[in-house]
Amino acid sequence: MDSNLAQKVIEIIAKTQHLDAAKITLDSSYEDLGIDSLDGVNILFAMENEFDILIPDEAAKEIRNVRHTVEGVAKLLDAKASGTGG
Amino acid sequence: MPRVVVTGLGTVSALGPDTASFWRSLLAGQSGIGPLDGDLAGKTSVAVGAQARGYDPLQHFDVKHLDLLDRFSQFALLAAREAARDAGLSFDGERGERTAVVMGTGVAGKTTEDDAFRLLYGHDQKRFSPFIIPRTMANAATSQITMDLGITGPGFTVSTACSSANHAIGLALGMVRSGLVDAALAGGSEAPFSLGMIRGWEGVRVLAPDTCRPFSRDRKGLVLGEGGAVVVLEPEERARARGANIYGEVAGFGMSSDAGHITQPSESGAARAMEAALRDAGVAPEAIGYINAHGTGTLANDITETQAIHRVFGAHAGRLAVSSTKSMHGHALGAAGALELVATLLALREGLLPPTANFLAPGDGCDLDYVPLQAREARAGAALSNSFAFGGLNAVLCVRRWE
Numbered sequence: 001m002d003s004n005l006a007q008k009v010i011e012i013i014a015k016t017q018h019l020d021a022a023k024i025t026l027d028s029s030y031e032d033l034g035i036d037s038l039d040g041v042n043i044l045f046a047m048e049n050e051f052d053i054l055i056p057d058e059a060a061k062e063i064r065n066v067r068h069t070v071e072g073v074a075k076l077l078d079a080k081a082s083g084t085g086g
Numbered sequence: 087m088p089r090v091v092v093t094g095l096g097t098v099s100a101l102g103p104d105t106a107s108f109w110r111s112l113l114a115g116q117s118g119i120g121p122l123d124g125d126l127a128g129k130t131s132v133a134v135g136a137q138a139r140g141y142d143p144l145q146h147f148d149v150k151h152l153d154l155l156d157r158f159s160q161f162a163l164l165a166a167r168e169a170a171r172d173a174g175l176s177f178d179g180e181r182g183e184r185t186a187v188v189m190g191t192g193v194a195g196k197t198t199e200d201d202a203f204r205l206l207y208g209h210d211q212k213r214f215s216p217f218i219i220p221r222t223m224a225n226a227a228t229s230q231i232t233m234d235l236g237i238t239g240p241g242f243t244v245s246t247a248c249s250s251a252n253h254a255i256g257l258a259l260g261m262v263r264s265g266l267v268d269a270a271l272a273g274g275s276e277a278p279f280s281l282g283m284i285r286g287w288e289g290v291r292v293l294a295p296d297t298c299r300p301f302s303r304d305r306k307g308l309v310l311g312e313g314g315a316v317v318v319l320e321p322e323e324r325a326r327a328r329g330a331n332i333y334g335e336v337a338g339f340g341m342s343s344d345a346g347h348i349t350q351p352s353e354s355g356a357a358r359a360m361e362a363a364l365r366d367a368g369v370a371p372e373a374i375g376y377i378n379a380h381g382t383g384t385l386a387n388d389i390t391e392t393q394a395i396h397r398v399f400g401a402h403a404g405r406l407a408v409s410s411t412k413s414m415h416g417h418a419l420g421a422a423g424a425l426e427l428v429a430t431l432l433a434l435r436e437g438l439l440p441p442t443a444n445f446l447a448p449g450d451g452c453d454l455d456y457v458p459l460q461a462r463e464a465r466a467g468a469a470l471s472n473s474f475a476f477g478g479l480n481a482v483l484c485v486r487r488w489e
Contacts, residue, residue: 018149041216042153048213 001026002074009047009070016046029065040064047073053080088321089337090262091488093330094173095428096165096273099313099415100136104168108415108425109432112440113461117414119297119309119444122279129281130288133295136311136416137279153217155230156195157277161314161421162227163234166271170235173318173330175269177236186240186267187231188258189316190250190274192420193283194243195222200280227275227314239267245420248380250274252423252473252481255317256339259483262319269324273424275314284310290349292384298417299444300381300410301388301452308382311416315424317431334431335486337468338367344478351387351474356380356394359480360470364398367468367484371399374406374484375466376439378430380474381410382417389451391472407464409457413443423473427483430471434487437465 006026014021017035024033030040040063044055047069053076055063063069097104100118101111111118118136121127126135143152143160155163166187170176177185198221205211220226225243232241240261244254251274258272278287287293287310294307317336325332340362344355364371380391396403411429418425433439438461445458471483 038216038220045213045215 001070005074006070009073010066012046012050013043013066013069016043024066026067026070043069051077053077087263088323089335090259090319091322091325091335092317092333092431093320093325094169094175094318095333095431096168096172096316097313097425097428098138098161098164099418099425100138100311101415103141103164105428108428112411112414112429113438115414115441115443115459115461117297117443118311119416126279126281126284130284131295132284132288132293134297134309135279136309136418138312154220156198156221156226158191158194158275159221159227159230161277161312162189162275162316163230165273165275165314165316166231166235169271169316169318175318181268182236182238184239184268185237186258186261186270187228187237188242188244188254188270188272189228189231190244190246190254190420190423191224191227192245192247192250192276193278194224195226196283197277197280198222200282231271237271246479246481247475247477248417248419248422249473249475249479249481250420250423251315252471252483253341255336255424255427255483256341256481258319259336259339262321268320270319271316272319273314273316274421276419276421277312278310278419279312294383297444298383298413299446300379300383300413300442301392301449301456302445303447303449305383305385305388305449307384308412308417311412311418313415313418313425314421315428317424317427332488334434334488336483337369337486338363338365338484340364340366340482342480344480346478348478349476351390352478353390353393353397355478355480356391356472356474357397359482360394360398360472363470363482363484367486369468369484369486372402373468374399374470375464376430376433376469377406377408378426378469378471379408379410380472381412381442383410383412387474388449391474392452392454395454403454406455407439407457407462407466408454409440409442411440413445423471423481423483426471427485430469430485434466434469434485437463439464439466
């Protein structure tokens with residue numbers, strides 16, 4: 001896992017949720033962080049804007065923790081880089 | 087049918103963050119109208135507004151909560167919190183289930199929508215925050231109040247432009263009277279200072295370039311305002327049983343539709359709404375001592391409303407005091423009726439009539455006693471509070487002094 005990407009994702013989550021980034025780890029679940037479903041959607045919106053990717057609605061439903069978020073973003077960034085999607 | 091009384095007031099407006107500051111400014115004849123603030127200054131021909139200057143959302147809400155609160159919801163929440171506190175009510179358990187929230191708004195979350203649509207049309211932004219819909223929706227303010235205070239009874243929003251709050255309060259009155267609920271928080275809120283809304287109003291050509299001078303010579307139109315107000319309604323018996331402070335009685339409600347023109351006011355439509363409110367209250371026209379007028383300051387409204395008052399009150403029209411507090415808090419559209427009901431209740435209770443500020447001399451066709459410039463001591467036993475909306479939907483509340 002790209003640790004720079006992970007750090008960036010954590011910073012975005014912290015910013016959108018008005019949380020301290022130091023309290024968020026890869027193993028934090030959205031539930032632990034008090035992030036409800038609407039907040040979760042807002043995080044995806046922020047990821048899309050930041051990385052210029054498009055997260056499909058189906059994939060969005062799976063994302064319930066920080067690790068999933070980083071992995072999901074990484075996958076979409078790879079697809080974008082290889083020109084197969086995004 | 088039980089009598090319905092007001093046991094709590096909450097207000098936020100250009101005149102201040104609470105009811106005390108609102109009432110103090112009204113009595114002083116002090117207008118909250120001033121140059122439009124930085125963001126809007128110089129962008130249109132509209133130079134003035136009654137904005138809630140100095141209002142800082144962060145003093146009242148945490149940042150996470152604010153993500154979900156358009157300005158019109160913020161004003162509604164502040165007014166509702168003050169009203170509930172003032173009434174000494176909490177809404178745990180059955181009390182919450184037996185309480186209604188009915189709010190009016192004319193344009194709802196237009197500030198949020200304006201910001202979002204600027205990004206869409208101006209910058210072709212491809213994605214929107216998921217908060218835009220829940221912030222913008224017309225029922226957002228009502229929903230936020232129910233969530234904030236834990237009120238689990240009926241909740242809904244009424245939208246009839248400038249009559250929204252009066253329609254909301256009138257419907258809440260009916261619900262309390264009928265026993266459908268034991269209490270209601272009712273009122274309205276509005277935050278119309280977005281560039282898109284200002285442009286729209288500029289297009290109608292009814293905005294004054296200087297200030298709002300209802301019923302006066304040299305009046306040039308209305309001045310937009312913002313804010314919110316909420317009253318707590320309870321049946322007399324319940325209010326007495328818990329020893330509540332009673333501000334006054336909302337004694338009647340009258341509605342009518344002009345079925346005429348989409349913007350031009352109608353004398354007969356306005357008169358029929360006032361007559362219906364008097365009839366509903368069982369109050370004789372001669373018992374009315376004060377009218378808080380719709381009094382927008384436009385050429386058309388003020389003459390038409392004056393004629394309608396003549397039609398309803400005959401010779402008694404000459405003995406009535408009529409004032410427009412919009413000269414001070416501006417025209418807050420969907421919040422207007424609620425702000426004005428607060429003013430009317432306090433006028434009866436305190437025996438002090440708020441003036442029509444900025445008044446120079448009577449305008450042509452304006453021949454009533456408009457309480458120019460200075461508040462007046464007068465013990466009125468009953469009053470009307472008028473709201474006549476664009477679209478010809480009229481709503482009038484009749485208030486009785488509580489002895």
